[in-house]
Amino acid sequence: GIKCGIVGLPNVGKSTLFNALTKAGIEAQNFPFCTIEPNAGVVPVPDPRQDKIAAIVKPDKTIATTMEFVDIAGLVAGASKGEGLGNQFLANIRETDAIAHVVRCFEDPNVIHVANAIDPLADIEIINTELALSDLESCEKRLQKVVRTAKSGDKESVAMKSLLEDKLLPHLNEVQPVRSLMVNDTEAELIKTLHLLTAKPTMYIANVAEDGFEENPHLTAVETLAAEEGAQVVAICNKLEEEIIELEEDEKLEFLETIGMEEPGLNRVIRAAYQLLDLQTYFTAGPKEVRAWTSSRRHRSTSRPCHPHRFPKGVYPR
Numbered sequence: 001g002i003k004c005g006i007v008g009l010p011n012v013g014k015s016t017l018f019n020a021l022t023k024a025g026i027e028a029q030n031f032p033f034c035t036i037e038p039n040a041g042v043v044p045v046p047d048p049r050q051d052k053i054a055a056i057v058k059p060d061k062t063i064a065t066t067m068e069f070v071d072i073a074g075l076v077a078g079a080s081k082g083e084g085l086g087n088q089f090l091a092n093i094r095e096t097d098a099i100a101h102v103v104r105c106f107e108d109p110n111v112i113h114v115a116n117a118i119d120p121l122a123d124i125e126i127i128n129t130e131l132a133l134s135d136l137e138s139c140e141k142r143l144q145k146v147v148r149t150a151k152s153g154d155k156e157s158v159a160m161k162s163l164l165e166d167k168l169l170p171h172l173n174e175v176q177p178v179r180s181l182m183v184n185d186t187e188a189e190l191i192k193t194l195h196l197l198t199a200k201p202t203m204y205i206a207n208v209a210e211d212g213f214e215e216n217p218h219l220t221a222v223e224t225l226a227a228e229e230g231a232q233v234v235a236i237c238n239k240l241e242e243e244i245i246e247l248e249e250d251e252k253l254e255f256l257e258t259i260g261m262e263e264p265g266l267n268r269v270i271r272a273a274y275q276l277l278d279l280q281t282y283f284t285a286g287p288k289e290v291r292a293w294t295s296s297r298r299h300r301s302t303s304r305p306c307h308p309h310r311f312p313k314g315v316y317p318r
């Protein structure tokens with residue numbers, strides 16, 4: 001299946017988000033075992049097009065396509081040097097196809113911030129630095145290997161050597177994520193083989209207060225940074241989502257209307273993660289079931305770096 005890792009500093013709201021996502025999964029009756037491991041859950045991907053088809057076909061059941069979210073707790077400064085759960089946790093990230101980076105943009109004196117101040121950019125930098133340092137180490141190791149094989153004239157080694165020396169290492173030494181590096185198709189293929197953390201498609205989830213969707217300088221800061229990286233931002237209030245998810249279906253609609261939302265924010269998170277992977281959905285429909293399926297849009301590395309300016313400012317996808 002497709003996996004999206006939820007990362008972020010401690011106390012930013014990762015587990016709250018994960019729990020809400022998992023419960024959202026349970027509510028769609030078709031997925032009886034949503035929490036497959038304590039920290040992994042399968043959730044249906046909400047798709048209004050499927051609802052429209054179902055409204056016409058009126059099948060016995062509707063089956064959404066799914067994706068898996070993994071709550072990767074424990075990232076702290078120094079993880080790449082083995083602090084905290086360190087390497088284990090970096091290994092968990094390596095297994096994912098995409099990264100949802102949760103950033104705290106809410107003030108709450110009752111919730112301790114690891115660095116004692118709400119500063120989303122500083123938080124993002126801590127995480128991104130650990131990931132970049134880990135990639136730097138992987139690239140240095142690989143360089144040591146290819147230096148030897150390149151000498152014997154192996155073509156791929158020669159290409160890898162110059163990619164590492166001329167592009168990847170200088171970029172990572174500047175603590176820049178590989179996803180923001182401009183590369184051609186051949187280089188993208190080579191990068192794929194390195195399984196780098198900062199090459200994974202990444203989005204930011206700004207966890208804001210109930211009234212923090214507008215005129216929130218923390219959120220603006222995250223959006224500005226994300227725009228520079230060509231990354232998406234989904235603003236969500238995880239605490240609110242936690243409450244919404246507990247409501248019955250009709251109560252839910254009423255509550256959403258009261259707060260001026262068309263749908264739970266979780267839907268946006270799930271769709272944004274799905275879009276991040278550049279997946280395509282197709283539908284099959286009959287009296288028994290209307291079902292959504294996932295296929296890759298094209299043969300494209302999930303870790304293919306993208307040029308920042310190819311993307312519009314970080315608005316979540318529909």
Ligand code: GDP
Nearest residue numbers: 010011012013014015016106108111237238239
């Ligand atoms: P994690 O360490 O990143 O997994 O963070 P948790 O999800 O465990 O959240 C840490 C604390 O922050 C908990 O006490 C949550 O109830 C609280 N929290 C999470 N999201 C929000 C939010 O949007 N607003 C407020 N005020 N508190 C939140």
